[in-house]
Amino acid sequence: MASDDNPTLELRLDGPGETAPESSVATAPKKPRRRWILWSVLGAVVAILVIAVVLIETVGRTTAVRLAQDEIASSLDLESSEGVTVDLGSGSLILQALAGGLDAVTVDIDRFEVNGLDAAVGVIATGVPLTSSQPIDAVSMTVSIPGAEVSKLASTLSDTGLDSIELEGTAIRVSTVFKVFFFEIPVALDLVPVAAGDSVAFEPESVILNDEEISVADLLDNPLVSGLAGGLLSSQEFCVASSLPTALTIDSVAVASDNLVIELSADGIALDDAAWKQYGTCPAP
Structure with missing residues (x-):
């Protein structure tokens, strides 16, 4: 028989008016919040990657076109690269580069001399x-x-x-x-x-x-x-x-x-x- 000096502590798990332990109250709502933060971070990473790819594609294409124009003007002894148009196609330069080359390159030259005659090429x-x-x-x-x-x-x-x-x-x-x-x-x-x-x-x-x-x-x-x-x-x-x-x-x-x-x-x-x-x-x- 238990004495009054050693009182018994009873814990009710489902009794009316009772609340869950403080630790349970503190941890339960965190799961959906952590999930939301995870998706937010992943979304931000994807967005940054997309922006980076776009910038690389744009800058890379512009730089490639400019270099091609200068190289063509130099190799053909043209006075300048004005009148030289270079089109690298509509496909992704990154994907084409990974595949080892460019699908198609189109070059138009407004004025080019062929044995003394002005021509378009x-x-x-x-x-x-x-x-x-x-x-x-x-x-x-x-x-x-x-x-x-x-x-x-x-x-x-x-x-x-x-x-x-x-x-x-x-x-x-x-x-x-x-x-x-x-x-x-x-x-x-x-x-x-x-x-x-x-x-x-x-x-x-x-x-x-x-x-x-x-x-x-x-x-x-x-x-x-x-x-x-x-x-x-x-x-x-x-x-x-x-x-x-x-x-x-x-x-x-x-x-x-x-x-x-x-x-x-x-x-x-x-x-x-x-x-x-x-x-x-x-x-x-």
């Missing part, structure tokens, strides 16, 4: 590696020479003095006047540009004599006319080798949209290949 390179020793998948270049510049090719297009040069449809039409005794015979000749190694050749296609179209073969069969027009009817070439890297090959030449358009390409050549820095030679004028 567009370049598209696909599969551009970040390591210069690795080959580029493909490079295509389009050189567009305006009709006004083509008129400077008078001595190239014919050995005979020309009165006019203009782009007509898919050909270059040159005209002159032959004097036979007391007569003047106006002659126009349509020349078709074609690729000829590292040059552009202009081959006679048709002749307009006194408003009548005559085939080149028939004209050459006429001893009188062929003697006069021999220099006009011979095929001429315009060399571009001294203005373009030997890595590029002329694929096609055409007259389109009032421009003489030269298409070139290079496949599977590494960025540090000497062919990108070597230029051909053209005969002295």
